[in-house]
Amino acid sequence: MDMQILRRLFVFAKPYIKQFYLVVFLTIALAVLVPLRPKLIQHTIDNEVAFGDYNGLVFWIVILLVLLVVQAVVQYFHTFMSGWLGQHIIKDIRVKLFRHIQNLRLKFFDNTPIGRLVTRNVSDIETLSEVFSTGIAGIIADILQLLVILGFMFALSWKLTLVSLALLPILLFATYVFKEKVKVSFNEVRTAVSNLNSFVQEHITGMSIVQIFNAEKREYAKFKEINKEHRTANIRAVFYYATYFPVAEIIQAGGIGLIIWYGAGSVIQEQLTLGVLIAFIMYIQMFFRPIRMIADRFNTLQMGIVASNRILDLMDSDEHIPDEGDYAPASIEGAVKFENVWFAYNDEDWVLKDINFEVQKGESLALVGATGAGKSSVINLLTRFYEINKGTIQIDGASIDQFKLANLRDHIAVVLQDVFLFSDTIYNNITLRNPSITLEKVKEAAELVGARSFIERLPGGFEYNVMERGATLSVGQRQLISFVRAMVYDPKIIILDEATSSVDTETEELIQEAIQKLMKGRTSIVIAHRLSTIQNADKILVLDKGEIKEEGTHDDLLELDGFYAQLHQMQYKEVATS
Incomplete structure (x- = not known):
């Protein structure tokens, strides 16, 4: 299994x-x-030092110094190139993974904690860099070094080699046990890191809920438990x-003791030279060091394999919307x-049951109904955030599945109740870094929807940074700003999902003016709890438990004296009471 993962990684x-x-x-x-160094030292001791050859000693010392300089240069380039290779590969993997995540359907994000995805794209990929920079290259180097050392020793x-x-x-037994134990512990560590990231990300995002309901102590206790794991x-x-490396040191020291015990006797009996014993x-020491390092590198590699397995599992997920259509019209009627x-x-x-309706180009359709009636599902299907069953x-x-997905969404703009703004400038939040949208076009759209005046009063105007989620704006x-964003993309179909439900009456009037300008000449689908905002719609659909219960204009539905009329009467009473 590990080799399969490594083969897939080497594609990158x-x-x-x-x-x-x-x-x-x-x-x-x-x-x-x-x-080579011990061999040269052995030669120098047995041939120059033993016979008092000063000139020869100087010559071999110079050779040793040159060897050390060459080794240092090679070591530098080896370390640098290994790191360079690892960083370039993980850059490509991270880009590919992020692109894959972007193409996943929303259902995947409904079932997957965001913190876990952050862990995959950041921490796991960072761990993976060690596979290429020190893991595989280091293991190969250590194994080759062991073989060369054995060759020189034999x-x-x-006889002294066998001793x-x-x-x-x-x-070797201690190394195997160490490798297996650490393999299990690394799996536990990566799982714990993922759980910790998910918890922290989720609770920082929802900190207002934690504080509103005085849940700080309970969530703190839960965090301590996760952090303890x-x-x-x-x-x-x-x-x-801490256990393995002292054991390895003791075994190495025992090996050196055996050499001195057996080798010293052989030197005294003139069966070995002093240079050979020192070598x-x-x-x-050189031989045991790579074995210890191999165990550590195997664990680095194993940790990378664990991270790779998680990354490749995410890459293998087929939770993406099929984009097999080839229809890409430059413009649509709507x-x-x-x-x-x-x-x-x-x-x-x-959630939706046998839904049938039509909206002609330029018409407006309003969707009303209780929470959970299926209103938002209608727009999620039209934009292909989710796929219909039948x-x-x-x-x-x-x-819509005949359209290229990007082309389909080019013709549709969605304005949601909960507007998401990135930690960036207002200009970039409006254009989403689309180079074809100029500042002049943004200013014209902002003027049209009534947003330009407040934007230009901000420090820096359109270059004002709104901070995370637009926290510095009302x-x-x-x-x-979301209306301006929709306007600059000039869609033929505009969807407004509860676009005025979270604002005060004065702001709602301003937004209603912006909505009228945004809807002009476009097919529009509006979801609203406030029936006063949809009275002029060309058609109103009343949804209940995924089914269309009533259909018609505002006046038609009032005359029916059904579900819509009851909703209207309830809201009228609420307004009168307030």
Whole structure:
């Protein structure tokens, strides 16, 4: 399974194949250069120091210094190129993952905590960088270095090599146990991080609810519990590290002790030279270090595999809206038709049942009904945020799934009750960084809907930063900006979802003027609780439990003395009472 994940990850390395091969070359060079040092020291001791050859000693010291400089240069480029490769690959993965997330249907976001997605796109991908920068390259380097060291050791003395490696099986066993234990703990750590991110993101976003209902102590207690799980998972991983490395040091020290015990006797008996004994002590230190590092790198790799698995699972999710249509008209008339439309968010728990209606181009349609009647679902289906289960939805006689998705949404603008503004300038929030929309066009649209005066009074005018979610603006100001946003895209179909329900009466009058200008010459679908805002609609649909109960103009529906008339009478009494 791990190899399957690695194969999929290496697809992202293809654009940087030259740099990848360079890292491999530098890895091999390091594996050869590092073990040369003990061999040169052994040669110097046995041939120059032993015979008092001062000139020869100086010569080999210079050679050693040159070797160290070359090794340092190679080490620098190896470290830099490994990091460079890792950062470029994770940049590409992060971009691809974010693009994939952008194309997921809204149903996916309904069922997935935002904090978890943030963890995937930030923390998990950052962890993944270690796979390319230090994990795989480091493991290859360590294995090659081990093989080269073994080659030098056997060349010098096969007997002393076997003695020095007598404790190796114990180290390998300890390394395997360490790797397996840390693998489990890393899974726990990544899960804990994801849970922590989800909780923090969700509660910071909903902090007003927490404070309004005096839930600070309860949520604080819950946070402490989640944070405790995160701490426990990390401490467990730290425990394994704290246990393994002292054990590895003891085994290494035991190996050196065996070399000195056996090697010193051989030197005294003149079966070995002093240079060979010193070289072996250096080699055994070099030999055990890569084994310890391999265990650590395997865990780094394993942590990257865990993160990769999460990332690839997200990339493999098919929760995206099919975009198989090829119809992309430059302009549309704006006639909308729902024919026998059935829709359910989950299985067959129908939210809309056999919905049929038509809106001719330039007409206005109002949707009214109690909460949960299915009003918002109608606009979610028209914009293809969700897919219908049965029936057809047509624009100008063409089914909406025949349109290219981007083209379909180019012709539709939606103004929601809860206006979302990014932490950016007003200009960028209106244009959404569309380079084809000029500042002049934005100013004209703002003037038309009555928003230009208040925008230009702000510090910086259209360059004023509204902060996160538009926190520095009033509800009415955010709503007017959303109208400007809809206007500059010049849609043929405009959807207004409770666009005036959260503002005061004075602001509502201003917004109503903006709405009239926005709707002029366009097909419009309006959802409103305040019936006074839709009395002039060409057609009103009354929805109840996903079904159309009444249909007609304001006057027609009042004459029916049915559901709409009751709603109207209730609101009239509320206004009279207030």
